[in-house]
Amino acid sequence: MVAARWNGVVIAESDDTVVVEGNHYFPRDAVWSKYLMHSDKSSHCPWKGDASYFxxxxxxxxxEDAAWHYPETKEAAAEIAGRIAFWNGVEVG
Known part of the structure; x- marks a missing residue:
């Protein structure tokens, strides 16, 4: 089981993560929505698509901006569609 923790709290937990470029992408339903707040930040990856942040x-x-997902992935990144990844001090393991 892989978990994402921040500030002493488990944010996400799943035995079904997909690892891409060293990041665990959790299924959306494995992430506690009560800890997510929409962010206006976005970024672009040439092979994954446009990322939105929480x-x-x-x-x-x-x-701030510690979680991201790709609302519409490019074909090469279809395996992370509907998944969320973490960074910026979030411990994943």
């Missing part, structure tokens, strides 16, 4: 809010603390 900030994490746990116990009154915010980790």
């Amino acid at each position: 900030s994490l809010v746990v116990d009154g603390e915010t980790n």
Whole structure:
């Protein structure tokens, strides 16, 4: 089982992650929505597509843009469609 933790709280947990470029992508339903807050940040990857971000809010603390997903993946990245990954101090393992 792989878990994503931040600020002492499990944000996501699953035995069905997909690892791409060293990042675990969790199924959307394995991520606790109550900790996600929509962010206006976006980025572009030439082979995955356009990423959208979430900030994490746990116990009154915010980790800006700490999670991302690809609402519409390019064909080469179809395996991460509907999945969320983490960074920026989120411990995954």
